Amino acid sequence: MTDVVPPTALSEIKLRLLCQDDIDSVKVLCGDWFPIEYPDSWYHDITSNKKFFSLAATFKGGIVGMIVAEIKGRTKVHKEDGDILASSFPVDTQVAYILSLGVVKEFRKHGIGSLLLDSLKEHISTTAQDHCKAIYLHVLTTNLTAIHFYENRDFKQHHYLPYYYSIRGVLKDGFTYVLYINEDLPASTESPAQLPAVVQHLVQERHRVQQNHVKDRSLSVLPARHLNLSVADFYTKPVSALYNVQAMYNICT
Numbered sequence: 001m002t003d004v005v006p007p008t009a010l011s012e013i014k015l016r017l018l019c020q021d022d023i024d025s026v027k028v029l030c031g032d033w034f035p036i037e038y039p040d041s042w043y044h045d046i047t048s049n050k051k052f053f054s055l056a057a058t059f060k061g062g063i064v065g066m067i068v069a070e071i072k073g074r075t076k077v078h079k080e081d082g083d084i085l086a087s088s089f090p091v092d093t094q095v096a097y098i099l100s101l102g103v104v105k106e107f108r109k110h111g112i113g114s115l116l117l118d119s120l121k122e123h124i125s126t127t128a129q130d131h132c133k134a135i136y137l138h139v140l141t142t143n144l145t146a147i148h149f150y151e152n153r154d155f156k157q158h159h160y161l162p163y164y165y166s167i168r169g170v171l172k173d174g175f176t177y178v179l180y181i182n183e184d185l186p187a188s189t190e191s192p193a194q195l196p197a198v199v200q201h202l203v204q205e206r207h208r209v210q211q212n213h214v215k216d217r218s219l220s221v222l223p224a225r226h227l228n229l230s231v232a233d234f235y236t237k238p239v240s241a242l243y244n245v246q247a248m249y250n251i252c253t
Helices: 020-033 040-048 112-127 144-151 197-215 222-226 239-252
Strands: 014-017 052-059 062-073 094-103 132-140 156-167 170-180
Touching: 014 112, 020 040, 020 062, 020 094, 040 052, 052 094, 052 112, 062 112, 094 112, 112 132, 132 144, 132 156, 144 170
Parallel strands: 094 132
Antiparallel strands: 014 052, 052 062, 062 094, 132 170, 156 170
16 A cells, blocks of 8 residues: 555545455454454454444555444443443344444545544444444553544543453453434433542542552452443442442452
8 A cells, every 4th residue: 555645535535345355455454453363253254244334445446444333232232331321221222333443554644534433323324223322342541542533523431441451461451432322321421520529539549459459369350340330330329339349449459
Protein backbone atom coordinates (compact mmCIF):
# COMPACT_ATOMS: atom_id res chain seq x y z
CA MET A 1 0.00 0.00 0.00
CA THR A 2 1.33 3.41 -0.94
CA ASP A 3 2.68 5.68 1.80
CA VAL A 4 1.28 8.72 0.02
CA VAL A 5 -2.43 9.05 0.67
CA PRO A 6 -4.24 11.77 -1.29
CA PRO A 7 -6.33 14.29 0.68
CA THR A 8 -9.35 13.05 -1.26
CA ALA A 9 -8.83 9.44 -0.15
CA LEU A 10 -12.19 9.24 1.62
CA SER A 11 -14.06 10.09 -1.57
CA GLU A 12 -12.31 7.18 -3.30
CA ILE A 13 -13.09 4.63 -0.59
CA LYS A 14 -15.45 1.82 -1.51
CA LEU A 15 -17.27 -0.39 0.97
CA ARG A 16 -18.03 -4.08 0.57
CA LEU A 17 -18.60 -7.12 2.74
CA LEU A 18 -15.66 -9.35 3.55
CA CYS A 19 -15.50 -12.74 1.86
CA GLN A 20 -13.35 -15.83 2.29
CA ASP A 21 -11.01 -14.64 -0.46
CA ASP A 22 -10.01 -11.85 1.94
CA ILE A 23 -8.79 -14.14 4.73
CA ASP A 24 -5.08 -13.89 3.93
CA SER A 25 -5.22 -10.09 3.66
CA VAL A 26 -7.27 -9.76 6.84
CA LYS A 27 -4.80 -11.94 8.76
CA VAL A 28 -1.95 -9.63 7.79
CA LEU A 29 -3.93 -6.52 8.75
CA CYS A 30 -5.04 -7.92 12.10
CA GLY A 31 -1.45 -8.89 12.83
CA ASP A 32 -0.45 -5.25 12.29
CA TRP A 33 -3.36 -3.71 14.18
CA PHE A 34 -4.04 -5.95 17.17
CA PRO A 35 -1.80 -7.65 19.76
CA ILE A 36 -4.18 -10.61 19.99
CA GLU A 37 -3.66 -13.69 17.83
CA TYR A 38 -6.96 -14.93 16.41
CA PRO A 39 -7.43 -18.61 15.48
CA ASP A 40 -8.02 -19.56 11.85
CA SER A 41 -11.63 -20.41 12.73
CA TRP A 42 -12.23 -16.75 13.65
CA TYR A 43 -11.21 -15.56 10.20
CA HIS A 44 -13.39 -18.22 8.62
CA ASP A 45 -16.38 -17.20 10.74
CA ILE A 46 -16.19 -13.45 10.14
CA THR A 47 -15.96 -13.95 6.38
CA SER A 48 -18.70 -16.56 6.01
CA ASN A 49 -21.07 -16.57 8.98
CA LYS A 50 -24.05 -14.28 8.38
CA LYS A 51 -24.33 -13.45 12.08
CA PHE A 52 -21.35 -11.13 11.63
CA PHE A 53 -21.45 -7.73 9.98
CA SER A 54 -17.98 -7.71 8.39
CA LEU A 55 -17.36 -4.65 6.24
CA ALA A 56 -14.19 -3.71 4.36
CA ALA A 57 -13.13 -0.25 3.24
CA THR A 58 -11.09 -0.54 0.04
CA PHE A 59 -8.87 1.90 -1.84
CA LYS A 60 -7.99 1.00 -5.41
CA GLY A 61 -8.99 -2.57 -4.68
CA GLY A 62 -6.93 -3.06 -1.52
CA ILE A 63 -8.41 -3.32 1.98
CA VAL A 64 -7.42 -0.29 4.07
CA GLY A 65 -9.92 -0.70 6.90
CA MET A 66 -12.54 -3.02 8.30
CA ILE A 67 -15.14 -3.39 11.00
CA VAL A 68 -16.50 -6.67 12.37
CA ALA A 69 -19.54 -6.69 14.63
CA GLU A 70 -22.14 -9.13 15.88
CA ILE A 71 -25.74 -8.19 16.59
CA LYS A 72 -27.14 -10.48 19.25
CA GLY A 73 -29.80 -10.74 21.91
CA ARG A 74 -29.07 -9.07 25.24
CA THR A 75 -29.28 -12.45 27.00
CA LYS A 76 -26.26 -13.64 24.99
CA VAL A 77 -23.97 -10.93 26.32
CA HIS A 78 -21.13 -12.36 28.39
CA LYS A 79 -21.46 -12.12 32.15
CA GLU A 80 -18.96 -9.30 32.62
CA ASP A 81 -21.12 -7.03 30.46
CA GLY A 82 -24.51 -8.45 31.36
CA ASP A 83 -25.68 -5.17 32.88
CA ILE A 84 -25.25 -3.11 29.72
CA LEU A 85 -29.04 -3.22 29.49
CA ALA A 86 -31.35 -3.56 32.46
CA SER A 87 -33.15 -6.88 32.92
CA SER A 88 -36.43 -5.01 32.45
CA PHE A 89 -35.78 -4.84 28.69
CA PRO A 90 -37.65 -7.47 26.64
CA VAL A 91 -35.65 -10.65 26.05
CA ASP A 92 -35.63 -10.02 22.30
CA THR A 93 -33.81 -6.69 22.76
CA GLN A 94 -30.54 -6.68 20.85
CA VAL A 95 -27.07 -5.21 21.25
CA ALA A 96 -24.21 -4.89 18.77
CA TYR A 97 -20.73 -6.00 19.80
CA ILE A 98 -17.75 -4.63 17.86
CA LEU A 99 -15.16 -7.39 17.63
CA SER A 100 -12.67 -5.34 15.65
CA LEU A 101 -12.28 -1.99 13.95
CA GLY A 102 -9.03 -1.05 12.29
CA VAL A 103 -7.56 1.18 9.60
CA VAL A 104 -4.20 0.93 7.82
CA LYS A 105 -1.79 3.40 9.45
CA GLU A 106 -1.25 5.53 6.34
CA PHE A 107 -5.02 5.95 5.92
CA ARG A 108 -5.82 7.00 9.48
CA LYS A 109 -7.21 10.48 10.19
CA HIS A 110 -8.99 10.47 6.85
CA GLY A 111 -12.43 9.61 8.28
CA ILE A 112 -12.36 5.93 7.33
CA GLY A 113 -12.87 4.66 10.88
CA SER A 114 -15.86 6.97 11.28
CA LEU A 115 -17.22 5.82 7.91
CA LEU A 116 -17.05 2.18 9.01
CA LEU A 117 -18.67 2.92 12.37
CA ASP A 118 -21.43 4.95 10.71
CA SER A 119 -22.00 2.07 8.29
CA LEU A 120 -22.54 -0.27 11.24
CA LYS A 121 -25.08 2.16 12.71
CA GLU A 122 -26.86 2.33 9.36
CA HIS A 123 -26.89 -1.47 9.13
CA ILE A 124 -28.40 -1.66 12.61
CA SER A 125 -31.10 0.88 11.78
CA THR A 126 -31.97 -1.05 8.61
CA THR A 127 -31.93 -4.62 9.93
CA ALA A 128 -32.56 -4.38 13.67
CA GLN A 129 -34.58 -1.15 13.53
CA ASP A 130 -35.33 -0.08 17.11
CA HIS A 131 -34.69 -3.53 18.65
CA CYS A 132 -30.96 -2.83 19.04
CA LYS A 133 -30.35 -0.55 22.00
CA ALA A 134 -26.57 -0.41 22.40
CA ILE A 135 -23.24 -0.83 20.65
CA TYR A 136 -20.38 -1.95 22.86
CA LEU A 137 -16.76 -3.07 22.63
CA HIS A 138 -13.68 -3.90 24.65
CA VAL A 139 -10.41 -2.02 24.50
CA LEU A 140 -7.06 -2.22 26.27
CA THR A 141 -6.73 0.41 28.98
CA THR A 142 -3.41 1.39 27.40
CA ASN A 143 -4.83 1.92 23.89
CA LEU A 144 -5.33 5.64 24.26
CA THR A 145 -5.75 6.22 20.53
CA ALA A 146 -8.73 3.87 20.35
CA ILE A 147 -10.20 5.22 23.59
CA HIS A 148 -9.96 8.77 22.24
CA PHE A 149 -11.60 7.68 18.97
CA TYR A 150 -14.60 6.12 20.69
CA GLU A 151 -15.04 8.83 23.31
CA ASN A 152 -15.12 11.43 20.54
CA ARG A 153 -18.02 9.48 19.07
CA ASP A 154 -20.07 9.47 22.28
CA PHE A 155 -19.09 6.04 23.60
CA LYS A 156 -18.94 5.97 27.40
CA GLN A 157 -16.76 3.87 29.65
CA HIS A 158 -19.00 1.30 31.33
CA HIS A 159 -16.70 -1.23 33.00
CA TYR A 160 -13.13 -1.62 34.07
CA LEU A 161 -12.08 -5.25 33.49
CA PRO A 162 -8.94 -6.31 35.40
CA TYR A 163 -6.83 -8.91 33.56
CA TYR A 164 -9.39 -9.20 30.77
CA TYR A 165 -6.81 -9.86 28.05
CA SER A 166 -4.04 -12.43 27.87
CA ILE A 167 -1.47 -11.14 25.38
CA ARG A 168 1.53 -13.36 24.77
CA GLY A 169 1.12 -14.79 28.25
CA VAL A 170 0.80 -11.40 29.96
CA LEU A 171 -2.49 -10.36 31.55
CA LYS A 172 -3.73 -6.91 30.57
CA ASP A 173 -6.61 -4.77 31.81
CA GLY A 174 -9.47 -3.68 29.59
CA PHE A 175 -12.42 -1.32 29.45
CA THR A 176 -15.94 -1.85 28.16
CA TYR A 177 -17.23 1.13 26.16
CA VAL A 178 -20.90 1.53 25.28
CA LEU A 179 -22.92 3.74 22.95
CA TYR A 180 -26.66 3.73 23.65
CA ILE A 181 -28.80 4.14 20.56
CA ASN A 182 -32.47 4.58 19.73
CA GLU A 183 -32.73 7.07 22.59
CA ASP A 184 -32.38 4.40 25.27
CA LEU A 185 -30.12 4.95 28.25
CA PRO A 186 -28.78 2.64 30.97
CA ALA A 187 -30.34 2.52 34.41
CA SER A 188 -28.00 5.29 35.56
CA THR A 189 -26.45 8.09 33.53
CA GLU A 190 -24.53 9.60 36.43
CA SER A 191 -20.85 10.29 35.88
CA PRO A 192 -18.23 9.13 38.42
CA ALA A 193 -17.75 12.76 39.47
CA GLN A 194 -21.36 12.81 40.70
CA LEU A 195 -21.01 9.74 42.90
CA PRO A 196 -20.88 9.99 46.69
CA ALA A 197 -17.33 10.42 47.97
CA VAL A 198 -17.08 6.91 49.41
CA VAL A 199 -18.15 5.42 46.08
CA GLN A 200 -15.65 7.56 44.18
CA HIS A 201 -13.01 6.19 46.50
CA LEU A 202 -14.03 2.61 45.72
CA VAL A 203 -13.87 3.23 41.99
CA GLN A 204 -10.44 4.85 42.24
CA GLU A 205 -9.08 2.12 44.52
CA ARG A 206 -10.23 -0.71 42.27
CA HIS A 207 -7.15 -0.87 40.06
CA ARG A 208 -4.66 -0.35 42.88
CA VAL A 209 -6.17 -3.17 44.93
CA GLN A 210 -6.02 -5.55 42.01
CA GLN A 211 -2.35 -4.74 41.37
CA ASN A 212 -1.47 -5.31 45.02
CA HIS A 213 -3.46 -8.50 45.06
CA VAL A 214 -1.54 -10.17 42.26
CA LYS A 215 1.77 -9.57 44.04
CA ASP A 216 0.79 -12.04 46.76
CA ARG A 217 0.52 -15.41 45.05
CA SER A 218 -0.87 -16.96 48.24
CA LEU A 219 -4.14 -15.09 47.71
CA SER A 220 -7.04 -16.37 45.64
CA VAL A 221 -7.85 -14.61 42.36
CA LEU A 222 -11.47 -14.26 43.48
CA PRO A 223 -11.36 -10.44 43.87
CA ALA A 224 -10.49 -10.04 40.19
CA ARG A 225 -13.99 -11.18 39.33
CA HIS A 226 -15.68 -9.10 42.02
CA LEU A 227 -13.91 -5.87 41.15
CA ASN A 228 -15.81 -5.71 37.87
CA LEU A 229 -18.15 -2.85 38.85
CA SER A 230 -19.91 -0.20 36.84
CA VAL A 231 -21.14 3.23 37.87
CA ALA A 232 -24.69 1.92 37.69
CA ASP A 233 -23.89 -0.70 40.36
CA PHE A 234 -23.74 2.02 42.98
CA TYR A 235 -27.27 3.15 42.16
CA THR A 236 -28.94 -0.21 41.66
CA LYS A 237 -27.32 -2.39 44.34
CA PRO A 238 -28.50 -2.22 47.98
CA VAL A 239 -26.40 -0.24 50.41
CA SER A 240 -25.46 -3.44 52.23
CA ALA A 241 -23.84 -4.74 49.05
CA LEU A 242 -21.68 -1.62 48.84
CA TYR A 243 -20.50 -2.13 52.42
CA ASN A 244 -19.61 -5.70 51.49
CA VAL A 245 -17.49 -4.32 48.66
CA GLN A 246 -15.77 -1.97 51.10
CA ALA A 247 -15.10 -4.91 53.42
CA MET A 248 -13.56 -6.84 50.54
CA TYR A 249 -11.17 -3.95 49.87
CA ASN A 250 -10.14 -3.94 53.52
CA ILE A 251 -9.46 -7.68 53.42
CA CYS A 252 -7.47 -7.47 50.20
CA THR A 253 -5.34 -4.60 51.37
